[in-house]
Amino acid sequence: MSIEPLDPAGGARRPRHPRALGHSTNQLPGSVFGTLVQADRVDLLVVGMSDAVDRALPPRQVPAPICEVLARERELAVLDRAANPTGRAHRPSVLVVSGMSGVGKTAVTTQWAWSNRSRFTGGQLFSDLSQHRGRGAVATVEVMGGFLRALGVHEQHIPPDLASRAALFRTKTSDAPVLVVLDNADQAAQVRPFVPGSPDSVVLVTSQHRLSGLLVEGASPLALRPLDTDASYRLLVDQVPAEVRVALPREEVGALIDLCGGLPLALRIAGARLNEATRWPVRRLREYLSDEKHRLRRLAVGGHTVRHVFDTTVDNLQPRLRTLYRRLGLHPGAExxxxxxxxxxxxxxxxTADALDHLFEANLVEGVRPHRFRFHDLVRLHARAVADQDEPRAELDTILDRITSWYLAGARAADLAMMGVARWRSCDHATADWGGPEFTPSTAVDWWETERQNLLETVRTADDRGDAGTVLALCEALWPLYHGLKYYTDWIEAHLAGIRAALILRDDVAETRMRNQLARAYVELREFDQADGQLELALVAARRSDEPRAVAVVRESRGVVRRERGDFPGAAAEFEESLLINEQVADDRGTALQLYHLADVLVRAREPLRAIELLDRAARITEELGDDTTSARVDIVFGAAYQELGLPESAQPYLERAAATARDRGLRAKEIEALGRLVAVLGPDAPQSTAVAERLASLTDTTEPGYHTEQ
Known part of the structure; x- marks a missing residue:
């Protein structure tokens, strides 16, 4: 730019040649910042800058929500309350929406932001921080620069460092409420600079991490969990045309929802598949996704895949956390x-505890209770897939051997604590190499109850691997759990696996025990024909084994079937045969059990005096053995015998002792049986009747469907 000054006389002055000034044309020493005006001589110059940028409208950057149905009304209401707290300090609100990958964090935040956009007259700013992430860090200074430009700050006036930019940001947002949405933050430090100056502003953050540092500083948390069944159904069918929707079989859709685990991303993908009704009818889609090994890969449509979002999350973990994550995928259960x-x-x-805390913070595991965690079903499938991909085959086998042995040793220790050493066991019962606690009877039951699903999964794992010996050992150790606590579904599945294992090993004693124990489940479910079928095969195997105790346990179970069918003479004959065998092999516990069974049949046959004679003998044996479990059974039949004799005052102490023993040992079925008789013995007017009845009601309310106690 060159301006020619006027000659004082009014004519144009001839400019002097630049070389006459001793320097080159358009060259100045040093550096120039801003606008440069260069001239020989300037008498009058007015320079103005446009304020068009500063007068720009407030930014409206929040994207409109894509989904019409979120099925997140409760969560949106939580955000409403957190953004408008009553009696809050005069400061901006920071809301942290966290949850696992694919749970719908961005959908919820954009829905809330869009619905509330009119209240933020100072503008709405949005940034997906994952787009500014590189080498594990987020270029926060770049994001802040973009926000300042959107707020009308000229590029030349934006400071180079983050601290100065954040100070300017607070100044520019101090006059009117501003909404700041930060999507995919992974550290609290990425959020703090973006808190606006206006006290009525809101910072809405989404993160897979819980960002506990912000919560400590007063931020409000909203942890998104997978959807329940009803909400999952609404989200799934949202994409399906009405004419297709009415024809969807609810049962098949329910199975499909279960396969998606309530994860919105998975449900959206499944819904998109159902939208192609001619190609993907619901039954075919359910069958297609039922294969656990391929489910994550198959939950994909139009570039959206569940496997990819999980991969992205795990790729950002530290190596030690990735190792723990993938190896946890080999654990036999989700918890x-x-x-x-x-x-x-x-x-x-x-x-491990420290690493689990990090996985919990990253929403890859959920906290169930102190020192206990669980995987979401789809996350567990992903962890297992990563293990299969990254762990050498030999290491996979070593890990599975290690965890299977750990659960087997725990089950055996619980069995020993519950039943003592007197119980006949055919599998090696050593508990070496396990550093678990020494159980008492009550803590053994607690452990069994807590680990119940994992124990069944361990049986399945051993069965799938062809580890027949471990399957048999687990079924033997878990017998007190199943017989005492009546988990019939688990009981039957485990023992069907046990029968397969025994047949593989051609172990006649094991086959006898597995079929016999399976038959006892069928007896209690009143499926007597199935019980008889298993006992016939068990007796054949027992006789083939040449093990007298194997024959004795089958005769005992045959007696139980006949007793439950009302054939008391037939039942007594079976129990007497079993009693004779147990006496011949000097099995004191087996002898006491047959005396108990015989006495029970006699009470039912209205011969209580003969029953009491047998019970006296059984009680002496169980006392010598220290077998409290069998003692509780004997006491119940003592109470029944005296009840039959019309002597309730004599029955009461036996039943009270039986109920107390059963309660201490966690034998819910036996406690129910004892309390049921005690209520009848006490009568409605006794002072303790109400308490006994309430305890009985609380126990019967917690039993699983199909529950049945011995009568």
């Missing part, structure tokens, strides 16, 4: 203790 996780990982319990 696990710190001790079990340490067994799988090969780390110490302290290191």
């Amino acid at each position: 696990f203790s710190v001790a079990a996780a340490a067994t799988v990982s090969g780390f110490s319990e302290t290191d």
Whole structure:
């Protein structure tokens, strides 16, 4: 730019040649910042800058929500309350929406932001921080620069460092409420600079991490969980045309929802598939997704895949956390203790606990209770897939051996604590190499109850691997759990696997025990024909084994079937035969059990005095053995005998003792049986009747469907 000054006389002055000034044309020493005006001489110059940028409208950057149905009304209401707290300090609100990948964090936040956009007159700013992430860090200074430009700050006036930019940001947002949406934050430090200056502003953050540092500083949390069944149904069918929707079989849709685990991303993908009704009818889609090995890969449509979002999350973990994550995928159940996780990982319990805290913070595991965590079903499938991909085959086998042995040793220790050493066991019962606690009877039952699903999954794992010996050992150790606590579904499945294992090993004694124990489940479910069928095969195997105790246990079970059918003479004959065998092999516990069974049949046959004679003998044996479990059974029949004799005052102490023993040992079925008789013995007017009846009601309310106690 060159301006020619006027000659004082009014004519144009001839400019002097630049070389006459001793320097080159258009060259100045030093650096120039801003606008440069260069001239020989300037008498009058007015320079103005446009304020068009500063007068720009407030930014409206929040994207409109794509989904019409979120099925997240409760969560949106939580955000409403958190953004408008009553009696809050005069400061901006920071809301952290966290949850696992694919749970719908961005959908919820954009829905809320869009619905509330009119209240933020200072503008709405949005940034997906994952787009600014590189080498594990987020270029926060770049995001802040973009926000300042959107707020009308000229590029030349934006400071170079983050601290100065954040200060300017607070100044520019101090006059009117501003909404800041930060999607995919992974650290609290990425959020703090973006808190606006206006006290009525809101910062809405989404993160797979819980961002506990912000919560400590007063941020409000909203942890998104997978959808329940009803909400999942609404989300799934949202994409399906009305004419297709009415024809969807609800049962098939329910099975499909279960396969998606309530994860909105998975449900959206499944819904998109159902939208192609001619190609993907619901039954075919359900069958297509039923294969656990391929489900994550198949939950994909139009570039959206569940496997990819999980991969992205896990790729950002530190190596030690990735190792724990994938090895936890080999754990036999979805829920696990710190001790079990340490067994799988090969780390110490302290290191495992620390690593689990990090996985919990990243929403890859859920906290169930202190020292106990669980996987979401789809996350568990992903962890297992990563393990299959990254762990050498030999290491996979070692890990599975380690965790299977850990659960077997625990089950055996619980069995020993519950039943003592007097019980006949055919499998090796050593508990070496297991560093678990020494159980008492009550803590054994607690452990069984807590680990019930994992124990069944361990049976399945051993069965799938062809580890027949471990299947048999587990079924033997779990017999007190199934017989005492009446988990019939688990009981039947485990023992069907046990029968397969016994046949593989051609172990006649094991086959006898597995069929016999399976038959007892059918007896209690009143499926007597199935019980008889198993007992016929069991007796054949027992006789083939040449093991007298194997024959004795089958005769005992045959007696139970006949007793439950009302054939008391037939039942007594079976129990007498079993009693004779147990006496011949000097099995004191077996002898006491047959005396108990015989006495029970006599009471039912209205011969209580003969029953009491047998019970006196059984009680002496169980007392010598210290077998409280069998003692409780004997006491119940004592109470029944005296009840039959019309002597309630004599029956009461036996029933009270039986109920107390059963309660201490966690034998719910026996406690129910004892309390049921005690209510009848006491009568409605006794002072303790109400308490006994309330305890009985609380127990019967918690039993599973199909529950049945011995009568």
